[in-house]
Amino acid sequence: MLDLKLIRQKPDWAKQKLAERQIDPKEIDDLLELDARRRKLIIETETLKKQRNEVSKEIAQVKRNKGNADEQIAEMKNVGSQIKDLDAQLEVLNENVRYILVRLPNYPDDSVPVGKDDTTSREERKVMTPRKFDDFEPQAHWDIGEKLGILDFKRAAKVSGSRFVYYKGLGARLERAIYNFMLDEHQKEGYEEILPPYLVNNDSMFGTGQFPKFTDDTYTVLDEENPLTLIPTAEVPLTNYYRDDILDESQLPVYFTALTPCFRSEAGSAGRDTRGLIRMHQFNKVEMVKYVKPETSWDELEKLTADAEEILQKLKLPYHVITLSSGDASFTSAKTYDLEVWMPEQKTYREISSCSNCTDFQARRAKIRYRDADGKLHYVHTLNGSGLAVGRTVAAILENYQNADGSVTIPEVLVPYMGGVTKITGEK
RNA sequence: GGAGAGUUGGCAGAGUGGUAAUGCACCGGACUCGAAAUCCGGCGAACCCUUAACCGGGCGCGCAGGUUCAAUUCCUGUACUCUCCUCCA
Numbered sequence: 153m154l155d156l157k158l159i160r161q162k163p164d165w166a167k168q169k170l171a172e173r174q175i176d177p178k179e180i181d182d183l184l185e186l187d188a189r190r191r192k193l194i195i196e197t198e199t200l201k202k203q204r205n206e207v208s209k210e211i212a213q214v215k216r217n218k219g220n221a222d223e224q225i226a227e228m229k230n231v232g233s234q235i236k237d238l239d240a241q242l243e244v245l246n247e248n249v250r251y252i253l254v255r256l257p258n259y260p261d262d263s264v265p266v267g268k269d270d271t272t273s274r275e276e277r278k279v280m281t282p283r284k285f286d287d288f289e290p291q292a293h294w295d296i297g298e299k300l301g302i303l304d305f306k307r308a309a310k311v312s313g314s315r316f317v318y319y320k321g322l323g324a325r326l327e328r329a330i331y332n333f334m335l336d337e338h339q340k341e342g343y344e345e346i347l348p349p350y351l352v353n354n355d356s357m358f359g360t361g362q363f364p365k366f367t368d369d370t371y372t373v374l375d376e377e378n379p380l381t382l383i384p385t386a387e388v389p390l391t392n393y394y395r396d397d398i399l400d401e402s403q404l405p406v407y408f409t410a411l412t413p414c415f416r417s418e419a420g421s422a423g424r425d426t427r428g429l430i431r432m433h434q435f436n437k438v439e440m441v442k443y444v445k446p447e448t449s450w451d452e453l454e455k456l457t458a459d460a461e462e463i464l465q466k467l468k469l470p471y472h473v474i475t476l477s478s479g480d481a482s483f484t485s486a487k488t489y490d491l492e493v494w495m496p497e498q499k500t501y502r503e504i505s506s507c508s509n510c511t512d513f514q515a516r517r518a519k520i521r522y523r524d525a526d527g528k529l530h531y532v533h534t535l536n537g538s539g540l541a542v543g544r545t546v547a548a549i550l551e552n553y554q555n556a557d558g559s560v561t562i563p564e565v566l567v568p569y570m571g572g573v574t575k576i577t578g579e580k
Numbered sequence: 581g582g583a584g585a586g587u588u589g590g591c592a593g594a595g596u597g598g599u600a601a602u603g604c605a606c607c608g609g610a611c612u613c614g615a616a617a618u619c620c621g622g623c624g625a626a627c628c629c630u631u632a633a634c635c636g637g638g639c640g641c642g643c644a645g646g647u648u649c650a651a652u653u654c655c656u657g658u659a660c661u662c663u664c665c666u667c668c669a
Contacts (some may be wrong), residue, residue: 332629398626
């Protein structure tokens with residue numbers, strides 16, 4: 153959520169920044185007009201409330217002396233109904249202001265390339281050179297996985313539907329090896345391991361910015377009075393951990409990491425990545441979340457991204473880093489680096505991690521603050537990044553480490569996590 | 581799932597219709613070479629409006645409604661915590 157006071161003070165700047173995110177400047181004009189009416193009403197109703205408080209004191213005094221206060225009571229009855237009326241009007245205006253405000257995305261940082269979609273993202277660096285497949289055509293990971301008997305999409309479709317998968321045998325083992333490896337690495341970098349709830353309430357979904365705009369992408373369960381949503385990412389329970397809390401300055405920065413399943417309905421993505429592990433309704437992801445002081449958040453974003461890159465480097469998977477353009481970054485993000493891993497069969501880089509600095513945007517929604525040495529309150533800055541999407545990592549390993557005979561070599565760092573297995577051959 | 585109790589400022593803890601005691605903590609001062617103890621004074625959350633700022637005002641007793649001139653107090657709903665029962669992994 154954006155700071156309404158800042159919009160009030162620098163409306164032209166806000167309009168320009170939000171225009172980079174395809175927001176019509178008229179929205180800001182509407183917002184400011186509603187806000188002006190709102191503030192005018194506040195003054196009116198508070199003036200009446202002050203009067204009510206004063207006269208009520210008089211009434212109390214008169215009553216104590218067994219006097220007659222009928223006149224004042226009649227007067228206050230009138231004032232009371234005026235207040236009720238004005239407050240009702242005010243509530244409508246508050247809702248209208250809020251309706252716009254909670255749907256405005258974060259301001260893009262000045263270092264973010266301006267553009268409306270993924271064609272305008274900026275490549276920062278390429279790391280490692282994709283392997284050459286001179287002696288055979290690289291297979292798609294779903295073909296490799298099915299032939300090796302470690303992935304079963306067909307039966308998952310029977311049991312659940314499309315975009316689900318069974319991992320079997322060494323496939324399941326590989327998934328487990330990967331996320332254990334990732335969690336261990338992040339722990340070494342100072343992230344505290346968390347195992348959070350996978351079902352969260354609406355306040356949490358609002359806090360991290362999924363609600364109210366992106367309800368369609370999620371799965372909601374249970375009855376209407378107490379709806380819970382299956383987390384689309386561990387960012388939600390990790391960032392809401394300190395919702396409505398005031399931290400002490402000495403507690404910052406806080407680093408969390410968690411492995412969780414993620415559930416996404418992927419509404420509107422029909423026809424994209426219909427095969428394989430790339431786009432699933434349920435997938436595992438190791439997530440990193442940080443709560444930091446505002447002045448450090450840009451350095452922390454670089455470190456966070458480096459921590460995610462470290463995983464790819466240790467797995468020896470070629471990737472590149474791109475900065476998403478202003479129109480392509482997520483709702484809550486001021487700046488996002490995507491890590492895209494090389495997929496040999498598609499001969500292209502595919503997203504495997506997304507690292508964002510959300511500045512104070514989520515902190516303001518979720519009321520996450522800290523008290524400085526002078527006792528003053530500030531919003532923290534929150535960051536999150538995948539480190540990494542586990543299913544996509546499996547896909548990348550299957551494709552990059554495949555051999556001509558259809559077997560797949562296990563990346564060296566994972567061998568200890570595979571109980572010494574160095575190659576998946578499909579033989580039992 | 582059932583029964584009961586609770587939720588008040590950083591913490592503890594009063595307050596059953598007249599607008600939030602008190603203690604600890606905290607800040608300032610006195611005393612002291614200094615500190616502790618003691619004494620005096622002050623502040624008591626967050627949020628909103630107003631202001632250049634101070635001041636001022638509103639709001640505020642888990643949350644949301646209702647009754648009333650007036651609600652921490654009465655009514656309704658609800659969340660969470662604790663205890664007991666039931667069930668269960």
